[in-house]
Amino acid sequence: MILFDFDYERADTLEQAVALLARLQGDARALAGGTDLLPGMRMENIRPGLLVSLSGIEPEAPQVLADGSIRIDALTRLATLENSELVRRVVPMLAQSAHVVGGNQIRQMGTLGGNLCQEVRCLHLDQKHDYQFVAPCYKRGGTCCYPFPRNAPEVCWSVYMSDIAPALIALNAQVEILGETGTRRIDVEALFTGNGLKPLALSQAELLRAVLIPAAAPGFTWGFHKSTVRGGLEFGMAVLAVALQLAEDGRTCTDARIVVGAVREGPVRPVAAERSLIGKTLDEERMEQAAADTSRVVNPLPHHGFSKRHLMDNIRVHLRRTLARALQRARDQEAGR
Amino acid sequence: MHETGVVMLDVSKGKDVRVGAVAGAQSRTRLISLCVNGEWHEVAVKPRIMLVEVIRDTIGLTGTKASCESGICGACTVLIEGRPVLACITLAVECDGKQIRTVEGLAEGEKLSVVQEAFLDQGAVQCGFCTPGMLMSATALLERNPKPTRQDINKALEGNLCRCTGYNAIVDAVLQASGQENVKPVMK
Amino acid sequence: MSELNYVGKSVKRKDGPDKVTGKAVYTQDVRLPNTLIGRILRSPHPHARILRIDTSRARALPGVKAVITVEDTKGIKHGFVETPRYPPDQEVLARGKVVHVGEEIAALAAVDQITAQKALGLIDIEWEILPAVFEPEDAMRPGAPEIHPNHPKAPREFANIGGTTETQWGDIEKGFAESDYVREDRFECQLRTHGYLEPHVTLAHWESDKLNVWTSSMGVFVKRAKLAKVLDLPYSSVRIHKTYVGGTFGGKIDLYSHEYCASRLSMITGRPVQITASREEIFSAYRHAQPLILEIKTGVKKDGTLVAQRIRAINNAGAFRGSGVVVIFLAWGFTMIPYRIPNLKYEGFSVYTNHTVRAPQRGHGAPKVRFAIESQMDMIAEALGIDPITIRMRNAREPGEQLPNGDNTHRGGLAACVALAAEKSDFLAKVGRDRASPPKGTLRRGIGIGASAYMGGTLIYPNGSAVIVKMNDDGSAIVLTGAIDIGQGSETVISQIVAEELSIGMDDVKIISSDTDTTPQDIGAWISGMTYVTGNAARQAAGRAREKLLQVASEKMGAEVENLVLKDKMVYHRLNPELKMSYREVIAASVATHRGDTIIGEGFWRTMRDEPTHPSLATTKGRWTENYAFSAQVAEVEVDIETGEARLVKALTVHDCGFPINPQLVKGQVDGQISMALGHAFMEEVLTKDGYTLNPNWLDYRMPTIHNMAISEDADVITEQYRVGQPYRTKEVGEGLISGILAAMGNAVYDATGVRLYSTPFSAEKILAGLRALEYAAKKVRSASKAPA
Structure with a gap:
């Protein structure tokens, strides 16, 4: 239960919601599925004076545009994403990444936009502070960092743990953002600041309206992996998303996007490792090397009881496998054609 | 009685909006209607009240359990319009006009599902x-x-x-x- | 007459329909008008002196009805153990200093949650921070921060000792000298919690001169005794009411501060007060299980026969004595029951640290002890070149063996369990397979075995159970029992026994249970004895009612009792089925001709009915039980040698529960323990730093989900029988089956990978580190062999 009062308004349109958020200047928060926001309010990590509910706004169904790209309303529920025939056919990696979020009830409530806009996580942050960690940390406007006491005030090594963001970045997706002055469109990748204190590049009165994913060209293949201890109902220790573009020979890589999530303040792209694959034949050795390079350059933050070394091991092995699975998927599709 | 200082926020009609009551002030109690297991209930709630509190404390259907109260364990799962959701992280105000099913609504009389x-x-x-x-x-x-x-x-x-x-x-x-x-x- | 109609059958749960329809009333479902909300102010420091508490601002807040601190208590202490050697050591609210984060300092009652929350913030405390200590071996060192004075009987070279257990037999040094092989190892376990779904919650209502309490517990009579004591009330003034209980696993036995506070606040305000612990409070301020450090030195003959064993157990017992001294006593027992050890020396230390207090947890130390011993057993076997089954069979207890404390294994025995487990799992064909010829890919299968034994119904307050069976004049029966159903199915089992003894239907039996005012005293659902102790009391009570029915029928029918049979609420003449009476007629006749006797049967039972005392925690002298349950469990695991990720694939449990009154309820206990054990093995850990809990929720404390199910097979070794009218012997089955399988999983990981793990959990990180160490060692061997001579 939440033990402070706030007000509540339901917006009929996203424009209304933005106008409300703008007027409240930081004291209002948009409420979509609430699966991240309301637990945060229960822990009093966030204490908004007003919630602007988006639940009265019916999301548009996912649609394929004339150029073959797919447009998905940010208010689409994760359960809709994972079960939508269209999404599973056109952007299966997105459906897969939605499928592994939380538990079923979370996916029934949570939305695509909400998942992208979730707060960063830290064991010291994610609990009530009645008698543990009472003095607020940097993230909560205070003057200390519990897990990394020597960190400077502008540094918050918390971890952004969305399962979907890495998939969207790998897919080179964009988000349409509605603000007071209209809409803007940026790469999903640009949504993340890499700063744990303010992980999203959104102003207070901006809301995600839609996600746009470009059409897959022939030769496209993908791989996705979420490392967990239990296989469900938890945030990942690492989330890996891979999008590859293969030449007609089915082995030469013409483009590669690798994204590692849940180990830093935002999703990370190991650009050098991606480049090391481009123009090359994807054999075991090359994939192994790219995975090893990635695990190093990503420089994972120790989080949720996992050491940096173990996270590096995990990323190295699972990224290599994810790359191999992407390749295999392309072969299977070729064989099935 | 909780209306002091609060003004209806109405953007759609372009009215002048005052928000004096928002920060830390009393929040407006709302009257909502929800249909639980086929029966409509009118309930006055503050926005912070969760669906699980309304089901258990106001309506008195205690079959739905409160365990972690933080959206993890699933003990409070109810169906809203047929979808399984966590009543401990669902605001009651969000359920206005909704069909809700709880464990008490599974059996038909004496006949178990x-x-x-x-x-x-x-x-x-x-x-x-x-x-x-x-x-x-x-x-x-x-x-x-x-x-x-x-x-x-x-x-x-x-x-x-x-x-x-x-x-x-x-x-x-x-x-x-x-x-x-x-x-x-x-x-x- | 040997045909059984209900006992031995998988009868559906009596409480099932209420539980699937939401009608079952748990403590959180009890509503009283005008109830106040109670909250507890907890310590933000692991160790600090309270220089001043000022509650005046909180008291002044409108809506706050009462605030209490230790000054409002009678200053009566309580403890899990209350004996002359271990007097109660904990006050219900902190006095003068706090010794762990989350310790209860003050409590208040207010009109609603928000007011209570605000009021907590208005209590002012002035602190003097004291140095704190968290690891038991640090705390034992002289000069460590003193949490409590050393126990007067503890060795002087140590500090912070809450209690010790020491015992030995044979000649340990001679034993080692005579051994062909001796090895010494050290094992550790992580901090784990119970994970009951229902939170701790108490509703108390003081009315006139009676305190009515609803609380989530494991035994209402223990709760009453402790609560009445700290409130300084006669037992007759405290009534604990029945509620269903949403899981306990050991974590709801002791008196908890919130139970006192709700009661006291209700006495002050005259209104009902409810206190619910949030899940975070349960994780960061309530009691968890006990992490043990075990150092084991074992000597064996070439053929694997145990000759000598020396064990040192160190318990990180938290900030009060809790059940810490019980665990170091039990750890000895879990050592000596399964195998014959001719020479043994055991010493156990329960050490105070600035962690939260510890409670029993399903198995109460056994999983840790058996993990250590069974792991070492496999290491010894390998060193001797014998297999894991042979070494266990060589040492396993047989039926009729006398144990060092004077107990007897009776018809139970470990050997039969190990033999059957080996056979059913095809153990010897599977063990070592993947390491001998590694399959392609990165997955390795391994198999391992572990053995254990557990006692049932050991004597501790309230020691015995009584049951009353009241016949209704239509022949149905009401059973009054103090037994509490925490999910294990006690109401079902008791109903089966009463229905069997009285030859009436399951629906004819209605249970009134676990209410301190209306039901007779009961041992509670926490020493693995309810089916045996309360069950036998129920059998006896129903039996007495049956005897009366037969007596009256015999008089009315003019037949010898021996010639009468009972069936479906009727009494028949054995030789002349036409000669019969319904129970209704018999009971009417009893009232008419036996001066109004409506037929009530009473029964009572106790473990070791003729033993005067319970065993000594310090010296281990004294008997425990006549019901030892032995078990052998086999685990098959799968390990990914690249990632270190491991999982339990299949578990086989061979156990001796004596006689299963309800086989499917037994199976439910087995499956649940397998799940809990695999959580222990691969997932769960309460992470702490400086006494603060880092993962006080089920996202980050990883309890098994439905994805982590393992195939669970089980087989009973049936060693006892149930006969109507005769005492029966059933044995523990609800908590002893985490141990063998936990050890088996460790041994199976070794079998799959060659990595021996000395601590739980068997995390991917540890397994990978082990694999790396093996690789490194192999490389060194290779390069050494290549080096020129």
Whole structure:
């Protein structure tokens, strides 16, 4: 239960919601599925004076545009994403990444936009502070960092743990953002600041309206992996998303996007490792090397009881496998054609 | 009585909006209607009140359980418009006008639903505290997918923790209820 | 007459229909008008002196009805153990200093949650921070921060000792000298919690001169005794009411501060007060299990026969004595029951640290002890070149053996369990397979075995159970029992026994249970004895009612009792079925001709009915039980040698529960323990730093989900029988089956990978580190062999 009062308004349109958020200047928060926001309010990590509910706004169904790209309303529920025939056919990696979020009830409530806009996580942050960690940390406007006491005030090594963001970045997706002055469109990748204190590049009165994913060209293949201890109902220790573009020979890589999530303040792209694959034949050795390079350059933050070394091991092995699975998927599709 | 200093926020009509009461002030109590197990209830709630509090404390249906109250364990699972959701992280105001089903709504009079019967037949109930949530998740699954695979069952119930049974009997119960794998009752 | 209708059958749960329809009333479901909300102010420091508490601002807040601190208590202490050697050591609210984060300092009652929350913030405390200590071996060192004075009987070279257990037999040094092989190992376990779904919650209502309490517990009579004591009330003024309980696993036995506070606040305000612990409070301020450090030195003959064993157990017992001194006593027992050890020396230390207090947890130390011993057993076997089954069979207890404390194994025995487990799992064909010829890919299968034994119904307050069976004049029966159903199915089992003894239907039996005012005293659901102790009391009570029915029928029918049979609420003449009476007629006749006797049967039972005392925690002298349950469990695991990720694939449990009154309820206990054990093995850990809990929720404390199910097979070794009218012997089955399988999983990981793990959990990180160490060692061997001579 939440033990402070706030007000509540339901917006009929996203424009209304933005106008409300703008007027409240930081004291209002948009409420979509609430699966991240309301637990945060229960822990009093966030204490908004007003919630602007988006639940009265019916999301548009996912649609394929004339150029073959797919447009998905940010208010689409994760359960809709994972079960939508269209999404599973056109952007299966997105459906897969939605499928592994939380538990079923979370996916029934949570939305695509909400998942992208979730707060960063830290064991010291994610609990009530009645008698543990009472003095607020940097993230909560205070003057200390519990897990990394020597960190400077502008540094918050918390971890952004969305399962979907890495998939969207790998897919080179964009988000349409509605603000007071209209809409803007940026790469999903640009949504993340890499700063744990303010992980999203959104102003207070901006809301995600839609996600746009470009059409897959022939030769496209993908791989996705979420490392967990239990296989469900938890945030990942690492989330890996891979999008590859293969030449007609089915082995030469013409483009590669690798994204590692849940180990830093935002999703990370190991650009050098991606480049090391481009123009090359994807054999075991090359994939192994790219995975090893990635695990190093990503420089994972120790989080949720996992050491940096173990996270590096995990990323190295699972990224290599994810790359191999992407390749295999392309072969299977070729064989099935 | 909680109206002091609060002004209706109405953007759509372009009125001048004052927000003097928002920060830390009393929040407006709202009257909502929700239909629980076929009965409509009118309830006055503050925005911070969760659906689980309304179901248990106001309406008095205590079958829905409050366990972690932070959106993890699934004990408070109810169906809103047929979808299994966590009543402990759902604001009651968000449920205005909605159809809600709780564990009390599964049986028809004395007649238990096939899922309830299967849970008894398979010994899928021990302490019983996860049971209402588990039943709601299982019911929602079978309504959407009458012949789920074991993997489907796992995905549908992964958000419901049980510490007593080890889950084996629960999976068997869902299989029995769906008439699959020739799962027969083990308790008479 | 040997035909059984209910006992031995998988009868559906009596409480099942209420539990699947939401009608079952748990403590959180009890509503009283005008109830106040109670909250507890907890310590933000692991160790600090309270220089001043000022509650005046909180008291002044409108809506706050009462605030209490230790000054409002009678200053009566309580403890899990209350004996002359271990007097109670904990006050219900902190006095003068706090010794762990989350310790209860003050409590208040207010009109609603928000007011209570605000009021907590208005209590002012002035602190003097004291140095704190968290690791038991640090705390034992002289000069460590003193949490409590050393126990007067503890060795002087140590500090912070809450209690010790020491015992030995034979000649340990001679034993080692005579051994062909001796090895010494050290094992550790992580901090784990119970994970009951229902939170701790108490509703108390003081009315006139009676305190009515609803609380989530494991035994209402223990709660009453402790609560009445700290409130300084006669037992007759405290009534604990029945509620269903949403899981306990050991974590709801002791008196908890919130139970006192709700009661006291209700006495002050005259209104009902409810206190619910949030899940975070349960994780960061309530009691968890006990992490043990075990150092084991074992000597064996070439053929694997145990000759000598020396064990040192160190318990990180938290900030009060809790059940810490019980665990170091039990750890000895879990050592000596399964195998014959001719020479043994055991010493156990329960050490105070600035962690939260510890409670029993399903198995109460056994999983840790058996993990250590069974792991070492496999290491010894390998060193001797014998297999894991042979070494266990060589040492396993047989039926009729006398144990060092004077107990007897009776018809139970470990050997039969190990033999059957080996056979059913095809153990010897599977063990070593993947390491001998590694399969392609990165997955390795391994198999391992572990053995254990557990006692049932050991004497501790209230020691015995009584049951009353009241016949209704239509022949149905009401059973009054103090037994509490925490999910294990006690109401079902008791109903089966009463229905069997009286030859009436399951629906004819209605149970009134676990209410301290209306039901007779009961041992509670926490020493693995309810089916045996309360069950036998129920059998006896129903039996007495049956005897009366037969007596009256015999008089009315003019037949010898021996010639009468009972069936379906009727008394028949054995030789002349036409000669019969319904129970209704018999009971009417009893009232008419036996001066109004409506037929009530009473029964009572106790473990070791003729033993005067319970065993000594310090010296281990004294008997425990006549019901030892032995078990052998086999685990098959799968390990990914690239990632270190491991999982339990299949578990086989061979156990001797004596006689299963309800086989499916037994199976439910087995499956649940397998799940809990695999959580222990691969997932769960309460992470702490400086006494603060880092993962106080089920996202980050990883309890098994439905994805982590393992195939669980079980087989009973049936060693006892149930006969109507005769005492029966059933054995523990609800908590002893985490141990063998936990050890088996460790041994199976070794079998799959060659990595020996000395601590739980068997995390991917540890397994990978082990694999790396093996690789490194192999490289060194290779390069050494290549080096020129």
